[in-house]
Amino acid sequence: MEDLEQVYLSPLPDSPYVKPFRLNYTQNGKKKTWDLLEVHDSVAIIVFNVTRRVLVFVKQFRPAIYYNCVHPNDRDEDFIDTKKYPASLGIALEICAGIIDKDKPVNEIAREEVLEECGYNVELKDLHKIMSYRAGVGVQGALQTLYYCEVTDDMKTAQGGGVDDEIIEVVEKTIPQIEEMLNSPGPLASPPSCLFALMWFMHHKADKYRK
Amino acid sequence: MEDLEQVYLSPLPDSPYVKPFRLNYTQNGKKKTWDLLEVHDSVAIIVFNVTRRVLVFVKQFRPAIYYNCVHPNDRDEDFIDTKKYPASLGIALEICAGIIDKDKPVNEIAREEVLEECGYNVELKDLHKIMSYRAGVGVQGALQTLYYCEVTDDMKTAQGGGVDDEIIEVVEKTIPQIEEMLNSPGPLASPPSCLFALMWFMHHKADKYRK
Numbered sequence: 211m212e213d214l215e216q217v218y219l220s221p222l223p224d225s226p227y228v229k230p231f232r233l234n235y236t237q238n239g240k241k242k243t244w245d246l247l248e249v250h251d252s253v254a255i256i257v258f259n260v261t262r263r264v265l266v267f268v269k270q271f272r273p274a275i276y277y278n279c280v281h282p283n284d285r286d287e288d289f290i291d292t293k294k295y296p297a298s299l300g301i302a303l304e305i306c307a308g309i310i311d312k313d314k315p316v317n318e319i320a321r322e323e324v325l326e327e328c329g330y331n332v333e334l335k336d337l338h339k340i341m342s343y344r345a346g347v348g349v350q351g352a353l354q355t356l357y358y359c360e361v362t363d364d365m366k367t368a369q370g371g372g373v374d375d376e377i378i379e380v381v382e383k384t385i386p387q388i389e390e391m392l393n394s395p396g397p398l399a400s401p402p403s404c405l406f407a408l409m410w411f412m413h414h415k416a417d418k419y420r421k
Numbered sequence: 422m423e424d425l426e427q428v429y430l431s432p433l434p435d436s437p438y439v440k441p442f443r444l445n446y447t448q449n450g451k452k453k454t455w456d457l458l459e460v461h462d463s464v465a466i467i468v469f470n471v472t473r474r475v476l477v478f479v480k481q482f483r484p485a486i487y488y489n490c491v492h493p494n495d496r497d498e499d500f501i502d503t504k505k506y507p508a509s510l511g512i513a514l515e516i517c518a519g520i521i522d523k524d525k526p527v528n529e530i531a532r533e534e535v536l537e538e539c540g541y542n543v544e545l546k547d548l549h550k551i552m553s554y555r556a557g558v559g560v561q562g563a564l565q566t567l568y569y570c571e572v573t574d575d576m577k578t579a580q581g582g583g584v585d586d587e588i589i590e591v592v593e594k595t596i597p598q599i600e601e602m603l604n605s606p607g608p609l610a611s612p613p614s615c616l617f618a619l620m621w622f623m624h625h626k627a628d629k630y631r632k
Contacts, residue, residue: 213448213450214446214447214448215446215447216446216447216452217446217447218444218446219443219445220443220445221443222443222456225441225443225456227456227560228441228456228457228458228560230433230439230441231431231432231433232430232431232432232433232434232436233429233430233484233487233488234427234428234429234430235425235428235429235484236428237424237425237482237588238424238588239424244438244484244485245436245438245439246484246485247439247441247458247485249559249560272562273446273455273457273562274458274555274557274559274560274562275555275558275562276444276562277444277457277562278555278562278563300562302555302558304558339606341603341605341607341609341616342606342607343608343609343610343611343612344483344485344486344513344609344610344612345613346557346561347483347485347612348460348483348485349438349485349561350485350557350561351483351484351485351487351488351511352489353489354613375451377448377449392552395551395553396552396553396554396566397553397554397564398552398555399555400554400555401555401556401557401613402554402556402565402612402613402614402616402617403613403617405554406613406616406620409617409621409624410620412624413623413624
């Protein structure tokens with residue numbers, strides 16, 4: 211995962227992933243504009259293995275995080291210096307998640323992500339919806355639905371790690387390790403949706419499994 | 422805030438806010454690309470008024486949320502139908518936050534945001550850093566630093582509501598109201614950074630002020 215080279219920037223061509231546009235509107239009689247991105251709704255799933263009392267995370271290289279670790283003065287070079295900025299800077303720790311890009315029920319997509327990314331074959335009844343919320347308020351306002359799912363070792367029927375070109379490592383953390391992470395000042399290479407999920411777990415579920 | 426009309430989409434011109442580009446890299450010998458946005462780092466602040474035991478929120482119209490509430494079939498019209506899609510759909514409830522676009526210490530920018538948005542004049546020593554994390558992992562990977570700040574009624578020296586063109590309403594919620602919000606299935610018009618902040622508050626601070 212951490213072998214990284216030949217990193218450089220280029221202008222955005224017509225991209226299937228990032229579709230920026232401008233929203234024009236008149237609020238309280240005043241003309242305004244706001245620049246936005248078209249993005250997919252998504253799911254995220256807290257996967258807790260009750261056999262071994264560990265939370266299941268996915269680790270992957272995230273270009274957006276890597277790029278933001280590069281000092282602005284070092285972004286204008288032809289190639290970013292991967293000795294100075296190793297790939298490890300861009301490795302994010304997240305809970306299982308995926309975009310809704312198929313015409314299927316949201317919980318079915320969540321079920322598929324748990325299998326593809328983490329290797330656990332869960333049933334729809336195992337997925338408990340916690341809440342849906344807006345993934346962002348600035349340029350992206352898509353809906354994310356968060357689930358909680360308890361799994362056992364014998365539900366692990368595949369290795370996980372993603373599909374196609376994805377390079378995803380499945381990692382596990384104990385409750386004390388999650389607590390340590392949440393008490394750290396950071397900077398954490400995790401997004402707030404993951405941190406919300408972890409705080410939710412600590413607040414509502416951890417005590418039951420701590421002993 | 423909720424008077425909205427003449428809403429339409431247009432192509433993105435050269436925008437100071439949304440600067441998309443492509444990051445090219447070779448990971449484990451395989452050439453890849455990822456489309457990204459250049460974004461600012463930011464601060465967010467949990468403001469708790471101990472005089473009246475309420476959390477201070479900001480409410481504002483967020484075009485990104487509004488747009489995502491419009492059914493894809495209704496986005497291609499010349500103008501979005503504001504009778505069918507009233508502005509209230511895009512009103513987000515958030516904690517105080519702002520981008521780091523000045524060359525100042527991060528806690529100084531947090532202090533300014535608390536004053537500008539919420540009207541409380543706090544000192545730097547009142548701002549307790551909780552954690553910094555990545556605001557996103559997809560197209561934006563900027564750093565967000567979260568603070569906790571207790572205020573009293575006599576620290577309220579201004580009305581708040583933002584500067585320049587901002588239309589921000591300051592609202593307060595009691596601890597039971599926050600609990601109700603966190604126990605709702607949604608969809609909530611709030612981002613995960615706000616929900617993480619609320620769960621953190623409920624887990625670490627609420628009991629002290631509940632009685």
